[in-house]
Amino acid sequence: MTHEPVLLCEDRDGVRTLTLNRPQRKNAIDAELWAALADALRDTASDRSVRALVITGAGGAFCSGADISVPDNSHPIYRMRALTDVAILLHEIPQPAVAKVTGVAVGAGWNLALGCDLVVATPESTFAQIFTKRGLSMDLGGSWLLPRLVGLQQAKRLTLLAETIDAEEAWDLGLVTWVVAADDIDEFTTDLGARLAAGPPVALAQTKALLDDGADATLREALAAEARAQGLNFATADAPEAFAAFAERREPRFTGRWTVRRPPIGTGHESENGR
Known part of the structure; x- marks a missing residue:
């Protein structure tokens, strides 16, 4: 039996789409998916053909957080290192990143979306910093992201009470960039990715x-x-x-091409080692 990839990757016209592919678990992220995400983000950062990134989930959900249903006997410091790698890589990739959120975005799943530069949701999307209901504190950069986005008091409310909020409230708080009808979100995100990919x-x-x-x-x-x-x-x-x-009076064609030329050899400007 062929193992279905836990992360799907599609490149089209300069836009890379990464799809979390564990729909049976509402795309909860296990060790395999954390590793796949880290590898994909490293590759994205170094691939100059990728001009924009979209992260989404399969099966009508974005991500229900880290998968705590799978036993893991490794030391917590190693488990947390996998999350930390993904958070830093997502923050530091040069390309603009878009979270396309359908369904739930919970815990680390919500912080994965917040780590993107732009967030598109549907009216049916729901969000929760669910950590305290699991006896945990927040991770995947949530303690850094939330106060910067909504202020300290609202960040405390969302995390201490672990309330579930809908897309309209998330938009009011500035945690969602756009709320788009479910039937239109694919077309909207495709157009958004194309606009970003066409930029300098x-x-x-x-x-x-x-x-x-x-x-x-x-x-x-x-x-x-x-x-x-x-x-x-x-x-x-x-x-x-x-x-x-x-x-x-035309649209620009951006390439990012470097135009500074090195001085030719023999001009006296090269260093002693010839470099």
């Missing part, structure tokens, strides 16, 4: 990093980081392409 990859990556890091930076630190980022952007073909497209 270097500028998008720099913008994402500036926003993620800016919450912990002083104004001077943020301004210095912005200046460094603009230097990188102006060294690509995308800024001139955007200016030309504006003048020619």
Whole structure:
């Protein structure tokens, strides 16, 4: 009997879609799926053909959290390391990431969605920081993400009481970017992925990093980081392409191509080792 992959990966027109594929468990994440997610995120980060990432779940659910039904006798520090790897990799990938949430997003599953840059849900989607009902505290970056998104008091309410909220309340709190009818979410997310994939990859990556890091930076630190980022952007073909497209009244074609040339050998600018 062939083992069904626990994580499906599809690449189309610059958009990679990762689908959690344990529908019989509402896509609860076991050790195999944690490892597969980490591997897929590492590959995504280094694959320049991938311009945007979508994470979703199979069978009408996003993710019901970590699978605590499977016995695991390994030391908790090793089990938690698997979660930590995924959280950091998701946070640090340069591509914009979209969570496409249908059905439940619970515990680590909800924090997986919050770790993405944008979240699309349906009116039927539900969310819960369920940890305390399981005798646990939050993980997968929830203690870092939630206060930054909703403030400390609302973060405490959501986690201490472990209430289930619907998509409308999640949207009101700023935890969901869009709420889209279930019949329309596939088309909406496909269009969103295409728009992100068509954007300037270097500028998008720099913008994402500036926003993620800016919450912990002083104004001077943020301004210095912005200046460094603009230097990188102006060294690509995308800024001139955007200016030309504006003048020619057409859509720009962004590539992220580096345009700074190395000095030719023999000019006296190379180092002693020839590099």
